[in-house]
Amino acid sequence: MLQSALEAARAGAATGGIPIGSALFIDGRLVATGHNRRVQDASVIHHAEMNCLENAGRLPAADYARATLVTTLSPCDMCTGAALLYGIPRVIVGENRTFVGGEDLLRSRGVEVTVLDDPECVELMTAFIAAHPALWAEDIGEDESDRP
Amino acid sequence: MLQSALEAARAGAATGGIPIGSALFIDGRLVATGHNRRVQDASVIHHAEMNCLENAGRLPAADYARATLVTTLSPCDMCTGAALLYGIPRVIVGENRTFVGGEDLLRSRGVEVTVLDDPECVELMTAFIAAHPALWAEDIGEDESDRP
Numbered sequence: 001m002l003q004s005a006l007e008a009a010r011a012g013a014a015t016g017g018i019p020i021g022s023a024l025f026i027d028g029r030l031v032a033t034g035h036n037r038r039v040q041d042a043s044v045i046h047h048a049e050m051n052c053l054e055n056a057g058r059l060p061a062a063d064y065a066r067a068t069l070v071t072t073l074s075p076c077d078m079c080t081g082a083a084l085l086y087g088i089p090r091v092i093v094g095e096n097r098t099f100v101g102g103e104d105l106l107r108s109r110g111v112e113v114t115v116l117d118d119p120e121c122v123e124l125m126t127a128f129i130a131a132h133p134a135l136w137a138e139d140i141g142e143d144e145s146d147r148p
Numbered sequence: 149m150l151q152s153a154l155e156a157a158r159a160g161a162a163t164g165g166i167p168i169g170s171a172l173f174i175d176g177r178l179v180a181t182g183h184n185r186r187v188q189d190a191s192v193i194h195h196a197e198m199n200c201l202e203n204a205g206r207l208p209a210a211d212y213a214r215a216t217l218v219t220t221l222s223p224c225d226m227c228t229g230a231a232l233l234y235g236i237p238r239v240i241v242g243e244n245r246t247f248v249g250g251e252d253l254l255r256s257r258g259v260e261v262t263v264l265d266d267p268e269c270v271e272l273m274t275a276f277i278a279a280h281p282a283l284w285a286e287d288i289g290e291d292e293s294d295r296p
Contacts (some may be wrong), residue, residue, distance in 0.1 A: 019267065038206065043204045045193060045230065054193045061291040081229025081250070082193065086289040102229070105253075141234040145211040 001025055002094055002116055003126055005070040007141075008033040008048065015040055018132075018139055019124040022052035023070045026063055032056035038139055048072070049079035064088050066113070072121045074101040076140060084109055094121030098129060099140065150264060153218040156181040156196065157272055164189055166200055166280075166287055167272045169199035171218045174211055180204035186240045186287055194219070195287075201234070203277055206241035211237050222249040224288060232257055242269030246277060247288065 001023060008021030012035030020036045034051030037043045046054070049071050064086040069075075072094035075083065080102025083091055091106055093115045103113050129136045139143035149171060156169030156248055160183030168184045182199030185191045194202070197219050212234040217223075220242035223231065228250025239254055241263045251261050277284045285292035 042206055043202060044204070044206055044234075045198045050193045054191060055190070058190055058286065059191055060286070061289055064289065077229040078226065079229070081225040081227070081232075084229075086192075086223040121216040138206065138208070141209055141212065 001029075001068065001070045001092060002034055002072070003125060004123075005029055005048075005072050005094060006118075006120060006124075008035040008052070009072045009121070012036055012048070013124065013128070018135065019128050020048040020071070020073045022048035022072070024052050024056050024069045025070065026066050031059075031067075036139070039135070045078070047076060047079050049075055050082055051088075053082055054115065059086075061087060068092060070094075072118075073125060074099050074103060074115070075106075076101040080105055089115070092116065094118045095125070097122050098125040112115075149178075149216065149218045149240060150266060150269075152178055152181055152222070153196075153220050153242060154266075154268060154272075156183040156200070157220045157269075160184055160188075160196070161272065161276070166283065167275070167276050168196040168219070168221045170196035172200050172204050173216045173218065174214050179207075179215070184287070187283070193226070195224060195227050197223055198230055201230055207234075209235060216240060218242075220266075221273060222247050222251060222263070223254075224249045225253075230255055231259065238262070240264065242266045243273065245270050246273040 004023035005021040009019045013019035017039040018036040023033045032055040037046035068090040072091040074096035132142045150283035152171035153169040161167035166184040167189040171181045172179045180203040216238040218240040222244035284291045
């Protein structure tokens with residue numbers, strides 16, 4: 001399932017964006033993918049997971065209850081909150097070496113979180129952060145000057 | 149400041165939407181407003197607060213650090229997470245009688261949360277929920293049949 005999210009991340013990178021991708025599966029079937037659109041749409045809410053959920057459209061609670069949200073990077077507070085809002089029971093994370101989001105909060109609310117530590121996900125983010133530190137800081141709500 | 153959020157809520161209701169509005173202030177100056185757009189745009193991520201943040205556009209962390217996010221209704225997990233992501237230090241809530249979101253999480257992360265218990269906000273939501281229980285359940289990730 002990570003491959004669908006990785007393809008979305010690469011597609012985001014190919015259009016000059018932040019290389020984070022996401023995919024939503026219900027009963028093992030791919031429903032939607034999405035990627036970060038901060039650069040492409042000047043969006044502050046279309047992180048990969050949010051864009052994926054938006055692309056999936058309006059779904060009944062019973063569908064979310066059978067869903068798995070896959071993301072190439074550990075979900076930030078916003079994306080964590082979206083998964084909680086919709087009661088998505090499983091989140092698969094490509095990697096959390098370059099950023100750790102709300103994994104503990106997800107687990108505390110009963111969400112099954114699996115971290116794959118995928119080398120390609122790590123490489124995508126490592127290269128991006130090195131090349132665009134200010135953009136990355138902006139995307140996670142930080143001031144670049146505060147970063148080590 | 150609540151009046152700006154209330155006007156946005158009324159504007160959302162006037163176009164057939166869920167009557168929740170939000171406003172973002174920086175240094176006491178109104179930067180943006182927004183309202184829930186589930187009905188208007190078939191959006192699952194444009195809750196009022198999210199729509200407001202999106203309308204405010206890309207801002208540096210230093211701007212969010214001086215901001216106040218106003219919402220007519222207690223913020224759900226997703227909107228709570230968005231406020232945390234961007235480090236918004238103050239959230240003003242019109243009412244939390246009809247729904248209680250992530251107020252405790254916000255406070256635990258150092259956000260100042262003020263609940264106004266405004267009668268018009270309560271009336272807007274009470275009337276809406278009575279008229280559209282399934283739509284409301286969908287917006288907060290619930291199954292209507294599970295509601296009391």
